[in-house]
Amino acid sequence: MATSNDLLIKQRSVNKCLAAEGCSAANVHARMKTVYGEMCISDCAVRKWVRIFKREDPRETILCSGRPLSASVTAHGENVDCMIRANQRVKQKEIANAVGILKERVHHIVTTVLGYRRVSACWVPR
Incomplete structure (x- = not known):
């Protein structure tokens, strides 16, 4: 089973792809809700990420979450x-x-x- 962090990164990548296609935030959330069910991120988070992804070049957006692992x-x-x-x-x-x-x-x-x-x-x- 995937961890919650892995699931979040997957959902952000789906969000990024659908935002790049020009889908609205409501449409993105509805489509993600059918796939992920209760594990889907909130509507507010989807709207936030759609705004970010529409502002930036989709090829340069970083999808990882949390702190960087640079201080190993x-x-x-x-x-x-x-x-x-x-x-x-x-x-x-x-x-x-x-x-x-x-x-x-x-x-x-x-x-x-x-x-x-x-x-x-x-x-x-x-």
């Missing part, structure tokens, strides 16, 4: 570790700007994944 631990862990080994006094904000991820993700990688802690403004292994 495995991809950035080595970069963060190299920065800390090069300068133990480096700040989390400097790491976040250099790597391009949020400061909270840097904190998670440094403390939980790499096992460092702050002692006298220096990162040291636990």
Whole structure:
């Protein structure tokens, strides 16, 4: 069975296709309701997405939902570790700007994944 996120992405793609064909929001929602039944997104959401899709070029619209998965631990862990080994006094904000991820993700990688802690403004292994 598909997860709710997968179902939402599928419904947005159907919404995108029907909006590109020039269907009205009410028509799109009615057609989606016959296919998805109770699992169909609301009329308000359909109208919102039809407005977005009609404004943009349909070939360039991104359909994924939720946060981007750019701050994966495995991809950035080595970069963060190299920065800390090069300068133990480096700040989390400097790491976040250099790597391009949020400061909270840097904190998670440094403390939980790499096992460092702050002692006298220096990162040291636990």
